[in-house]
Amino acid sequence: MPESIPFESTPLYPSLAGFQANAQFDLPFWRPAPGTSVSEIAILTNGFLEGVESTEKKRNQVRQRYDLIAEELVKQGFAAVFLPLPFHFERGNDITAEGRFAPLERLRESGSYLYFGGYDQAVADIKKLVAEIWTQPKRFGLEALKRIHLVGYSLGGAAALGASASLGDKLASVTALCSTWGIAKIKPEVIERAFGAKYRFGKAEWKDAMEQLEVHKESFDPVFR
Numbered sequence: 001m002p003e004s005i006p007f008e009s010t011p012l013y014p015s016l017a018g019f020q021a022n023a024q025f026d027l028p029f030w031r032p033a034p035g036t037s038v039s040e041i042a043i044l045t046n047g048f049l050e051g052v053e054s055t056e057k058k059r060n061q062v063r064q065r066y067d068l069i070a071e072e073l074v075k076q077g078f079a080a081v082f083l084p085l086p087f088h089f090e091r092g093n094d095i096t097a098e099g100r101f102a103p104l105e106r107l108r109e110s111g112s113y114l115y116f117g118g119y120d121q122a123v124a125d126i127k128k129l130v131a132e133i134w135t136q137p138k139r140f141g142l143e144a145l146k147r148i149h150l151v152g153y154s155l156g157g158a159a160a161l162g163a164s165a166s167l168g169d170k171l172a173s174v175t176a177l178c179s180t181w182g183i184a185k186i187k188p189e190v191i192e193r194a195f196g197a198k199y200r201f202g203k204a205e206w207k208d209a210m211e212q213l214e215v216h217k218e219s220f221d222p223v224f225r
Contacts, residue, residue: 002028002070005081005139007132009091009125013116016086021093022102027129028063028082030070031141039146040172041079043129044069045122047154047178048114049199051089052101059089069151078149079141083129085156086121104201111209112216114183119224122159126150130163130170147172154178162223184210 004026011017032038044066051059063082070080084091085103092102106113130148137145149172152160157179164174188203196202217225 002030002067002082005029007083007129009086009121010128012121012124015110016117016121019087022086022091025084025090028066028070029140030074030080032074032077032079036077037143038077038079038141039144040077040149041081041133041140041142041145041147042070042073042149042151043126043133043160044080044082045126045150045152045156045160046082046084046088047156048085048118049088049101049103049195050153051084052087052092052103054100063089065153081129081133081140083122083125085159086117086125101199104199104205107201107209108205111205111212114209115213115216115220115224118155119159119162120221122156123162123221126159126163127167130167134170150174152176152179158223162221165221165223184213 007025007027009023009025011023016022046063046066051062053059053062066082070082073080087102087106103113103118106117110116133140133142133148134145137143148170150160150164152158152175154177157176160174161176161179164171186206188206191206192202
């Protein structure tokens, strides 16, 4: 079972500041057995709409992918820490009603949350976590920090790439899984099939999100754009 490390995200935009669970939460953390000298750590980030389930049991079932990756890293002598996207997993507890999912509630309010409350905030969170690991390595189970690695899936992988653009030699490697994406090219029918029945997020909602993103496009960083 992973340990927990408190983390505080600094909201980039006023519209994100009102969600306490999104800003203050625990990071699952794995380390090798006591007495093992550890000098490398991997930061894991998830994909869009993973871990938005309404119960802790369901969220934990979805997180098994990252548990397994972390456990394998520990076997190889690494520490690992899981940083969820904004409004995902425990960061989505601002909305608790059954069948209502925080990331989609944010997108229904404003499609630009895919950027402001997703990618852009995730990039900032990754950079903040990297800085904390470098300045407080023992807090993360590291005797002498040598290398930090990023491992991101889908939107989390894109955020890892975006963060790495300005982190330079603070990172040893970046692995983006299934993150070759072009969201503006995704057909509304595909969204309808994937998310319509379960999440009630279909063609109309996707169209609204894309139109709102287009309005803000010139302000986005080059990786997202």
